[in-house]
Amino acid sequence: MKIPKPLIDLIESRKQKEISSNICENCDSHCCTGPGFAIYENIKIIYDKYQTGVLIRESLVFKRGLTFEQFIYEYFDRVAFQNGSFIAFFPKTISDRGELISVPPWNYYESRKYLQSRDGRHGCIFLKKNFSVNQNDNGCLLHHNQNTDEISAKPIDCLFLQCSPNKQQIKPTSAESSLWFSLLDFHFPDSLKKFNEEHPSMTN
């Protein structure tokens, strides 16, 4: 499934012209200490990948044999946006003690920041290894070569994030953020309702 063009256009509009296409390859992936979110369509592909056993991370063994619901419950925080129409799935992060940090859905970003400042940040569970500053081989287990065109295992919000040529993250303006959420909700309508209908045991 192609990513709808208006979403691609917005992603492209945020890219710095002088940025190299492989900028992430020699970076410590500090952006992945506070992960971007997946949409329902990403999650289905991530689960398929999990089932094939290719998700192998140093310092964390993904539990085997989980159902789709158990997998989501174990490894993602679910948060509703756009007045409860749109559901986002944030990969959990790992604390200094090697435990998964679960973040409540209310004031999600602020809560996550607080919990991570208290418990440490080894980064997104889908990094290849615990995050460490200036370690350039962290990498994302969900990376996909066509990830700018296709809905893939790579969480779509991770594509929205952009950096300057010196690898500083460029915070989206509030207008860009609003547009991003509106476009996602428009092109993937009623995602929370669909998810709840298809997985009633996970309804909040």
Ligand code: SF4
């Ligand atoms: S998006 Fe930026 S911070 Fe993240 S890996 Fe790429 S260059 Fe590094």
Ligand code: SF4
């Ligand atoms: S899913 Fe991949 S790109 Fe996104 S935050 Fe996690 S490791 Fe980084």
